[in-house]
Amino acid sequence: MSYKRAILARGLGTFVLNCVIVFFALAPLLWGFSSSIKPTDQILKVPPEIIPSEVTFAHYRTLIENDVFRYMGNSAIVSAATVLLCLGIGTFAGYALSRFAFRGRNFVMVVVVTVMSIPIAALLVPTYTLIANIGLLDTRTGLVLLYTAYELPIVIWIMLGYFNTIPRQLEHAAMIxxxxxxxxxxxxxxxxxxxxxxxxxxxxxxSAWNDFVVAVVMTSGQAVRTLPVAVYFYLGFFGREWGPLLAASMVSMAPIILIFILFQKYFVSGVTGGSVKG
Amino acid sequence: MRIFPSLRGKGADDGGEAFAMRLVAPALLIEFLFVFLPLTLGVYYSVHTVRYFQVGAFIGLDNYVGVLTSPAVRNSFVVTAIFALGSLILTFTVGLALALHLERDGRMQVFMRAVVLVPYIISMLVGSLLLRWVLSQDSGVPQAVLGPFGSSGFSIFANSTSAMGALTYNAMWRDAAFAMILLLAGLKSIPLELYAAARVDGASAWYRFRRLTLPLLKTPILITIVRLLMHFINSLTFQLILTGGGPANTTETIALRTFRLGFEDYALGRANALSFVMFIFNVILISVLIHLFKPGEKLR
Known part of the structure; x- marks a missing residue:
């Protein structure tokens, strides 16, 4: 009997612990969302309402008036182009590294691991210096090329690991x-x-959709501004007017969360830089 | 430096040398142009006087002496050390606890792993902005939590200790899941039979953790620590969004100082010098990481 009770108590303990974890992880997001659909005077109400008694989309409308669609479009274009370029170049490089004992293979591997590890912040000023000198400042092309340079190593690494799991006999047969x-x-x-x-x-x-530091340094005009940079400028513009700010956060976050829910199992391999299970 | 095993004589296709080189060339070109060329140019700028983009006279290491003796930069070194170590300890501890708590592959554990990953996958900017909202006076949280202690007027971001605490919390909130994923990969590679055997021998849970899990997890733990440390030393978004370096520069880290030197003061000579100092420091950490990785073993 006491054994059963111990198991029950343990289960209850785990449950409570899990609830605490969920609360700390998600409360800022959920509360940000609930505040983003409150009227301005309700947002600052103390004590705050968890579930808004009055729902409004005025803050989202404010964003639309402030060009949010253009910034989303810029983010989408830059992210899509980066993905295409990274996959195109990275797949070939990964294949070569997996299959061929060419001269310089070791050098390429060192480059891949080094660039994968260099933190972007350490490169910001030199990169700005270069990008300004070659006239790519304030262009989407500049952003795409930089994101490609930063994300390519992880693509090569993942592809390399995957090619290693494909038997060579397939190629031998095809070449025969x-x-x-x-x-x-x-x-x-x-x-x-x-x-x-x-x-x-x-x-x-x-990574490309979420990037803020590279984009804020390499662009300044509204024409090429990406969504995270726009959120940062909203922070300067709206100040402590939290409604539009929180709404902008939700707009930036929503696509990523949706993709994460749909493709969850694929995410972890990117984080560990490791193997993909087919 | 041959740290990666050669493929020669291991059934690799030796004939395709030219083909292979053509396949890697675009990747090498991009990395050269946008990672190695900027570094070279940065070093060139760092040893000259620079006024906006006009490169002037060669001045040797003056820019380096200038930044390293500047009180603001020195302050940022201390701030970075405090932030990085504090965040490392907090994030690693929580990450390890989460990994151990969510180790098994039950439905509950898989769901919980996804939940804690959410702060990690959303953009750092948005995460920090949301925490800035939650921790600000405007949200009412500080008043509600601190009110009973009679300090409802206390502003978290106006006090240097609590501002640093908020930054550290932000770092943990986002990156504990990252540490958890890295450590989980290590935990999974420990054979379950070892635990079963230890259990048969009557080892307690603590003893199993201390004598089995920790020693076998040594390399994943070291990799996690180095990667977290590099991430925190170089982090910019947390500081830029959450505290803005304030109050009175008490949360201004090296990355933020460099950012301001470069993009607010446009002192590109000095900013490049400080960037290069940071880069050298990172290279040391990276070489530690590469030796821990032993990627060759994972290649097969």
């Missing part, structure tokens, strides 16, 4: 059938890489 090396890669190997493409693509997409 008369395929060239490139045809073998394109027709036999690439169609098998779906899961690794999705995992690395999602990782790049999230």
């Amino acid at each position: 059938d008369g395929y060239s090396r490139f045809e073998t890669l394109r027709r036999v190997i690439l169609p098998l890489t779906g899961p690794a493409m999705i995992a690395s693509g999602l990782f790049v997409l999230t």
